Structure formats: structure tokens, C-alpha cells
Amino acid sequence: MTVPADTRHVRDWSATPERSNLRAIRAIAWIAMHLGRPVARLVLHPIALYYLLFAPVARRASRRYLGRALGRPAGCADLYRHIHAFASVAMDRIWFAAGRMDLFDMPISGSPLMEAELAEGRGVYLLGAHIGSFEALHAVGLSHPGLPVAMVMYPQNARMIHTVLQALAPDFDVSIIPIGQRGSALAIRDFLDKGGLTGLMGDRYVASDSVHGSSVELPFLGCPARFTDGPVRLAMMLRRRVIFMVGLYRGGRRYEVRFEALADFSEVPADPAEREALVRATVSDYVRRLEALCREAPYNWFNFYDYWHKDEAA
Numbered sequence: 001m002t003v004p005a006d007t008r009h010v011r012d013w014s015a016t017p018e019r020s021n022l023r024a025i026r027a028i029a030w031i032a033m034h035l036g037r038p039v040a041r042l043v044l045h046p047i048a049l050y051y052l053l054f055a056p057v058a059r060r061a062s063r064r065y066l067g068r069a070l071g072r073p074a075g076c077a078d079l080y081r082h083i084h085a086f087a088s089v090a091m092d093r094i095w096f097a098a099g100r101m102d103l104f105d106m107p108i109s110g111s112p113l114m115e116a117e118l119a120e121g122r123g124v125y126l127l128g129a130h131i132g133s134f135e136a137l138h139a140v141g142l143s144h145p146g147l148p149v150a151m152v153m154y155p156q157n158a159r160m161i162h163t164v165l166q167a168l169a170p171d172f173d174v175s176i177i178p179i180g181q182r183g184s185a186l187a188i189r190d191f192l193d194k195g196g197l198t199g200l201m202g203d204r205y206v207a208s209d210s211v212h213g214s215s216v217e218l219p220f221l222g223c224p225a226r227f228t229d230g231p232v233r234l235a236m237m238l239r240r241r242v243i244f245m246v247g248l249y250r251g252g253r254r255y256e257v258r259f260e261a262l263a264d265f266s267e268v269p270a271d272p273a274e275r276e277a278l279v280r281a282t283v284s285d286y287v288r289r290l291e292a293l294c295r296e297a298p299y300n301w302f303n304f305y306d307y308w309h310k311d312e313a314a
Helices: 022-035 037-054 056-070 076-097 111-120 134-143 155-168 184-193 230-238 272-296
Strands: 124-128 149-153 174-178 197-201 215-220 223-228 241-251 254-264
Touching (some): 022 037, 022 076, 056 076, 056 272, 076 134, 076 241, 111 241, 111 254, 134 149, 134 197, 134 241, 134 254, 184 230, 197 230, 215 272, 223 272, 241 272
Parallel strands (some): 124 197, 124 241, 149 174
Antiparallel strands (some): 215 223
């Protein structure tokens, strides 16, 4: 399980190392695979308690976010529930990687939208957030044998867990397209052209990221926050439809996967001002949906760092 390491101010989440170690992750994975999910979930309680007590940066970020999402001050029980939900989702990656979808109750809404995109053979461009489980994409991949799936992400932020997942499940075929490197956009285009399913996150901004583009400041849970418009601009450049995807964790073995149409860039306006307005409108729509989800399922949003830059301002 990984949360940001304890630094005084976390200005760039992408440079924050994992707060974990390979031996611990392997031990947890061994328990999960050999003793089963019910026993493995018991291990989550001391893990969540440890981070609640000894990760002050993550704890402070959780308290601030939950206060906004819940509309009231967050207590210790709320913080514990938030961290425990994150640990649960992180552990379930083990079974997603192993293809054990039979362990979960996972209704999927919006399937016709996905089926229509796949039928065209141009790939599927998904935009999600660090809310719930984006790895629930496995449910889609397994229902379409041979469908290539790729996550666009910073691999260094979760390299240990992915190393373990690959060792546990050699057939784990979700590729990673590294972001923030030269050629990232071309790699995404080529993957989509092969009919693949590609997922990006849009709720974190890195100023130096060539793919993520510039920042857009928008109201989010009652306070302005910076969001990237890069994934939207990339979809426009590639002339793709954008599908909003979320896999909400509902507790226990329950997940809820949703696919919703977000934008259609198959035809792009010729006027630059119209294009900019379309980008802004799409990002605003994305943020509104994310905000609604944070209020609907507040313990599902997993950004344990100074999201609104309150520490930096202080």
C-alpha cells in the first residue's frame, strides 16, 4: 500500500516516492494469494491504523478533503475509513491482476457506450480520476478476450506494486504507457489505432508534463483548484471521443463501474477560439462530475497530498 512519504510540503506529487517497501508488499501479496481475501482484509486494519498515526501529511490532506466533501469537520473515524478504503482498493489490484473477477460483485453501467466504441475499431479513450479503482478496467478487458488495455501513468510512483503484480500474475496484460516522456502522445495514438483501451487520469496537475499541458483553475469542493487540460487537448489532437470512467468502491466485495460520454472530438472546430472554449467546457464538465462523485462516495478519492496548496501558501 502506498501513500505520499512524509515531507513538509508536497509541491509535486509525481516526485513523491512510495511510502512502503518491496518486502512488505510481497508479504501482503503472499497472504492474499495463499490465505484468501477475507484473511488478507484483516491485515488492512493495522495498515490503515499505522498510516493514520504515522503519516501526518496524508492525515492532514485527508482531513481537509473530507471536511469539504462531507460538509462537516472530519473526525478520526472518517480519516480511518478513508485510509482503509484506499488500502482495500490497493489490495484488490492483486485479484484484478490475477483475473479473479469472480470474487467481486461489480455491476457495470454504460456498457453499450463501450461496445459501440469498440465496434468502430479505433480504440477507446477513457478519462478517469484517482477515485475508486481505475484497475476495474480488468472487468472490461476480461469480457473482451484479446482486448489490449493500457494505463497512462507515472510508473515510478507505483513501481513496487506493479513488480509484485507481474510476478504473481505473469499473464497480467495491462500495459503502462509512461507519461511525461517524449513520444508519450505518439504511443497513446498508436495504441488506440490498434483498437486498444487506454485510460488516463485528469485530477492531478504537473507543470512540467508535456502531455498534461497547462493548468485550468476551477472551483472544486468550494475552493479553487488546479486541473490539467492535457488529456482533453490530447483527445482533441487525436480526434477521439472521450469516455468518463469510474470504478467506485462500495465496501466489502462490491464495486460499481460506470462509463459515461464526456466529449466527442471526432470533428474539431476550425476556429481556434472555438477549440479553446470546447477544451475549457470539457474540463469544467469533468470537474463537475468528479465533484459530484466525491460527495456521493467521499471515501473513494485518493489524493493524499496538499491538493489545494494550503501548506505551500502558509
